[in-house]
Amino acid sequence: MKKYIYLLLILLPLVGCDDELEQINPNVVTQENFWKTEDDVLSGLAATYKMFKHVDNGYWGVRGVETTNGRGDDFFIRNDVKALYELSTFSNNPSTGTPSAIFTGCYTGIFRANQIIDNISTVEISETEKEKYIAEAKFLRGLNYFNLVINFGAVPIFTSVPQTREDYFVKQSSESEVWTQVENDFKDAGANLPVSYPSQWVGRATKGAAIGYLGKAYLYQEKWEEAVNQFSLLTTPDGMPKSPYNYDLLADYQDNFMPGSDNNIESLFEIQNQNVGGIDPWAGENANESQGVTTAQEFAPTEVGGWFEAHPTEKIFNEFQVEKTVDGDFDPRMYASLAWDYPGSTFYNLPFSEFSSPFGYSAKIKKYQNWYDDNEGIWISEINEKALRFADIILMYAEALNEQGRSSEAIPLVNRIRERANLTALTSLSQNAMMEEIRHQRMVEFFREGLRFYDLKRWGLIQQEMDDSDKVGKEFLVLPKHELFPIPQGEINTNPEIEQNPNW
Numbered sequence: 001m002k003k004y005i006y007l008l009l010i011l012l013p014l015v016g017c018d019d020e021l022e023q024i025n026p027n028v029v030t031q032e033n034f035w036k037t038e039d040d041v042l043s044g045l046a047a048t049y050k051m052f053k054h055v056d057n058g059y060w061g062v063r064g065v066e067t068t069n070g071r072g073d074d075f076f077i078r079n080d081v082k083a084l085y086e087l088s089t090f091s092n093n094p095s096t097g098t099p100s101a102i103f104t105g106c107y108t109g110i111f112r113a114n115q116i117i118d119n120i121s122t123v124e125i126s127e128t129e130k131e132k133y134i135a136e137a138k139f140l141r142g143l144n145y146f147n148l149v150i151n152f153g154a155v156p157i158f159t160s161v162p163q164t165r166e167d168y169f170v171k172q173s174s175e176s177e178v179w180t181q182v183e184n185d186f187k188d189a190g191a192n193l194p195v196s197y198p199s200q201w202v203g204r205a206t207k208g209a210a211i212g213y214l215g216k217a218y219l220y221q222e223k224w225e226e227a228v229n230q231f232s233l234l235t236t237p238d239g240m241p242k243s244p245y246n247y248d249l250l251a252d253y254q255d256n257f258m259p260g261s262d263n264n265i266e267s268l269f270e271i272q273n274q275n276v277g278g279i280d281p282w283a284g285e286n287a288n289e290s291q292g293v294t295t296a297q298e299f300a301p302t303e304v305g306g307w308f309e310a311h312p313t314e315k316i317f318n319e320f321q322v323e324k325t326v327d328g329d330f331d332p333r334m335y336a337s338l339a340w341d342y343p344g345s346t347f348y349n350l351p352f353s354e355f356s357s358p359f360g361y362s363a364k365i366k367k368y369q370n371w372y373d374d375n376e377g378i379w380i381s382e383i384n385e386k387a388l389r390f391a392d393i394i395l396m397y398a399e400a401l402n403e404q405g406r407s408s409e410a411i412p413l414v415n416r417i418r419e420r421a422n423l424t425a426l427t428s429l430s431q432n433a434m435m436e437e438i439r440h441q442r443m444v445e446f447f448r449e450g451l452r453f454y455d456l457k458r459w460g461l462i463q464q465e466m467d468d469s470d471k472v473g474k475e476f477l478v479l480p481k482h483e484l485f486p487i488p489q490g491e492i493n494t495n496p497e498i499e500q501n502p503n504w
Contacts, residue, residue: 035119041133048112048140049203053293053385055282057105059147060271060385062295064105066084066310067098067444068450071482073469074443075452076315078359080309089473090482094504099487103152106144113141114161135192139205139213142185143410146217149178150454153253153484157181169212171383171497179221186214195244202263202272203384208234208245209269212388216396220458224400231397234268237409239394239416243263251419262384262450271385281380292380296369299357304348308358310365312338312447315469317363320444325422333421337447338363339371349374352367367448382453391417391445399438407434457483478503 025139026262033042059068063084069075070088077088083097117139120130141159148155154179156170173181190210197204215230234245241248248265255261263270266435278288300306320334330342339345340363347364348371355364368383370376394417398410407429414437415425429437442455456462462483466474481503491498 008456034121035125035217038125038129041116041120041123041125044112044116045133045136045140045204047139048109048116049272050285051105051109052387053273053291054108054285055289055294057101057108059102059105059144060293060387061105062293062298063098063101063297065385065450066298067102068454069310069448072448072452073224073465073471073474074313074319075310076313076472078308078309080307084127087485090476090478091473092485094486094492094500095489099151099485100490103148103485103488103491106148106294107158109144110141110158111161112146113137114158117141117159118161131192132194135189135210136205139187139189139210141181142189142210143213144184145178145182146213147173149182150220151485152487154178155487156495156498165247169495169497172499174277179217182217183214186210186217190214191429203270205269208247209388212268212393213402215393216388218336219396219400220454222403222458224403227396227400231393231400234252234393235390235397235413238412239397247393249390249394249416251420253333253420256386256389257336257383258372259370259383260466267384267386268388268389268390270387273382273384275378275380275382279380290380292382293385294379295379296381296383297376297379299365300369300376301350301364303350303355305377306375311359311361312363312365313470315361315471316443316447317361319440322440323423326424329422331421331423331444333444333447335366337444338366340364340367347371348376367450386449389449391452395442395445399435402431402434402438405431405432410438411432414438414441417445 045427052058055061056063058064064070066077067087070077070084071090075088077084079085083092086092086096087098101471114137118135120133123130143156146155154175157178158170159181189205190207193205193207193210195207195420197206197223211230211233215227218224218227218230234242234247238241246265248269250256250261250264250266255264256266262272273293274291276292278286279290280288281290281292281294283289296310297305298307300308302308317338317340320331320338323331325331338354339347341352347355347366368381368385369385370381394413398413400406401407401410401413411426411434414434418425418441426437439455439459443452446452453462456465463477463479466477486501486504487498492500
């Protein structure tokens with residue numbers, strides 16, 4: 001059972017010009033009566049975690065999932081929501097709402113993490129406990145900066161809560177400086193976070209998650225040796241669990257995306273979703289807000305109460321069929337990720353043939369959908385978003401080795417991924433052939449997990465792969481402009497110190 005407390009944390013200092021007016025209302029949360037107990041710290045952390053799934057601004061909320069997936073050559077978002085269609089067809093601009101919301105959400109998370117770090121000194125707990133909570137806050141801050149730098153590049157850095165209005169107006173730090181901040185936060189987090197928590201705290205950041213994300217930050221910067229050093233802490237050279245961590249691949253790939261299998265051994269970090277709280281997922285941060293997400297309902301077909309906002313391209317449909325299993329069947333990841341018209345195919349307990357295809361595409365999104373139910377009628381899904389899986393660690397480890405010319409060492413790692421997919425084992429590949437294999441495996445392994453565009457970007461393959469796709473809007477792609485989102489126009493209007501990204 002997922003047990004998590006989500007509370008909204010809003011701290012506003014009371015100010016006045018007369019001592020007689022400076023009275024503290026004991027029934028209102030203020031800076032003066034908060035940050036006293038461990039429960040206050042836990043509330044602050046819960047509010048910080050919660051931003052990751054905010055319906056509009058959360059990186060793993062519905063708009064965040066659409067934003068991270070929408071630019072890939074494997075994914076298309078139709079024109080029901082203007083902002084989503086713009087980002088999917090590379091016709092977005094600095095005023096397009098969804099990237100702007102992600103920018104806001106990341107800085108809200110950073111602000112809340114900084115509140116904890118700045119104020120924990122007044123809390124009546126041991127120094128050891130303070131170090132652990134600071135480490136957890138730094139992990140959350142580092143993850144928000146990671147999401148910012150891969151999407152916006154150079155951005156302002158805040159490591160404490162601004163005290164005056166002017167303090168909010170900060171110049172961008174260079175992309176390299178933001179990466180350094182990411183690295184430092186994950187290093188500090190990894191030094192003091194626990195390997196695991198008691199069951200009631202499932203879902204909180206662990207030492208393994210910090211190590212995994214630090215390795216990923218190194219990989220994105222092509223710091224291959226540093227990445228290898230981190231990944232080797234989490235797994236053996238053949239992709240097996242390494243003590244004191246027990247991460248491993250689930251036997252059945254599909255179980256990663258089914259209810260009842262959340263927080264499993266394959267997950268280093270995931271976003272906790274529950275069908276609890278209020279009944280309105282769009283309520284904002286108040287008591288009416290549900291703690292589930294609307295993503296599955298928005299992606300579902302109209303026949304089962306969905307809005308059919310997104311669908312897979314023909315390119316990913318064909319990519320899944322590049323290699324059959326040792327039994328001559330489709331890759332099991334295809335069955336888990338897509339629904340299409342094969343003999344006996346059902347989707348939401350209906351024959352697939354009963355679903356329309358208004359845009360002519362062969363498949364529909366199955367991964368993370370509640371496809372085993374009759375419909376998505378309640379609008380709320382409680383399947384956790386898997387932010388970092390052990391499969392990602394294994395393939396990133398293989399890639400970092402291969403980039404150093406150590407292709408033979410990458411083979412056992414890639415074979416672990418292939419083995420679960422019931423594919424024949426590799427024996428020997430050249431460095432270039434191994435890289436092609438890793439690219440293929442990442443494309444099919446992580447469909448709908450928000451990684452594809454960022455992989456193409458760091459490989460320098462955006463233009464090539466978009467040209468070789470059926471993605472609507474690919475003709476509007478302009479590089480290097482679309483490698484990053486523009487700084488939101490609202491930020492440009494209010495912050496005189498910030499500059500727009502090049503080419504925007």
